[in-house]
Amino acid sequence: MPGVVGARMGRVASGDAVNEAKLYIFAGLPGSGKTTLARLLAQRTGGAHLRIDTIEQALRDLCSVDVQGEGYRLAYRIAEDILNVGVGAVADSCNPIELTRREWEATARRARSPYVNIEVICSDPRQHRERVETRTSTIPGHRLPTWSEVETREYHAWTVARIVIDTAGKTPGECIEELLSQVSDKTG
Numbered sequence: 001m002p003g004v005v006g007a008r009m010g011r012v013a014s015g016d017a018v019n020e021a022k023l024y025i026f027a028g029l030p031g032s033g034k035t036t037l038a039r040l041l042a043q044r045t046g047g048a049h050l051r052i053d054t055i056e057q058a059l060r061d062l063c064s065v066d067v068q069g070e071g072y073r074l075a076y077r078i079a080e081d082i083l084n085v086g087v088g089a090v091a092d093s094c095n096p097i098e099l100t101r102r103e104w105e106a107t108a109r110r111a112r113s114p115y116v117n118i119e120v121i122c123s124d125p126r127q128h129r130e131r132v133e134t135r136t137s138t139i140p141g142h143r144l145p146t147w148s149e150v151e152t153r154e155y156h157a158w159t160v161a162r163i164v165i166d167t168a169g170k171t172p173g174e175c176i177e178e179l180l181s182q183v184s185d186k187t188g
Helices: 002-013 034-045 052-063 070-084 098-110 125-134 147-152 172-187
Strands: 023-027 048-051 089-092 115-121 163-166
Touching (some): 023 034, 034 089, 034 115, 048 052, 048 070, 052 070, 098 115, 125 147
Parallel strands (some): 023 089, 023 115, 048 089
């Protein structure tokens, strides 16, 4: 086993080598279905699932931090470490502003890893609202946003290419198959 780890680390650490581990960068409003898809993608690819909500709630619980951008900045570092050992990562966050989207990409570039931007939307406002109003938190102590907070959340328009998955009227299984197909088309 030491030879395998050493070979992998050597490949990643060399100046001109490209790390084969991929960073999947999710974005989307709360209730759009991105965490469901991110989990499914992590399961299908064997990548690590990095959920910003979990990281931010841990900072609140363990450090009594009034979380602003700390969760994202911590996640970038964790993702880079994961990518640097040759394991893919799935970044699961609202990722609502241009700055955070570019920071995820910079994380992948530092690790010399390819990345894929993925925006998850729910184009049916009634279905989206129902999801937001009926879901329960899977993170102890985490407060979910209200529909009003989702509607008024800052969310920048995209300026770079990305895969868009519309979850309205579809099952999670249909959505993950669509996503895997689009990812394959982009990289295959």
